Amino acid sequence: MSDTGIQIDNYANDTVIKSASKKSGLTTKFNKPAITIPTKEKDSICIENKKNSAWYSINIQDIRTSYLDQEYNRKLSELNETVNISCLERNG
Numbered sequence: 001m002s003d004t005g006i007q008i009d010n011y012a013n014d015t016v017i018k019s020a021s022k023k024s025g026l027t028t029k030f031n032k033p034a035i036t037i038p039t040k041e042k043d044s045i046c047i048e049n050k051k052n053s054a055w056y057s058i059n060i061q062d063i064r065t066s067y068l069d070q071e072y073n074r075k076l077s078e079l080n081e082t083v084n085i086s087c088l089e090r091n092g
Helices: 008-021 039-051 054-066 069-091
Strands: none
Touching: 039 054, 039 069, 054 069
16 A cells, blocks of 8 residues: 555556446556547548549549540549549548
8 A cells, every 4th residue: 555545556457457448538558549530531631632643633634635515524523433432432
């Protein structure tokens, strides 16, 4: 026992280890909460990364030089839908 009258090993066992195993919200070195990014934010980060990629640049350049008007808009929509689906599948 310490000067406070609390036996240290019982305090550690009851408060830190048992609480950590019950996921009581007590943060210890045993149960540090994982940092998670919400799914929508993950999707937007993924989409931004894909749109900054060489793959996207090559495809968008091809669409710009090969298509006009409605066909251009359709091809651009298809490309962006491919990016969205890819990110949803990756994060889903």
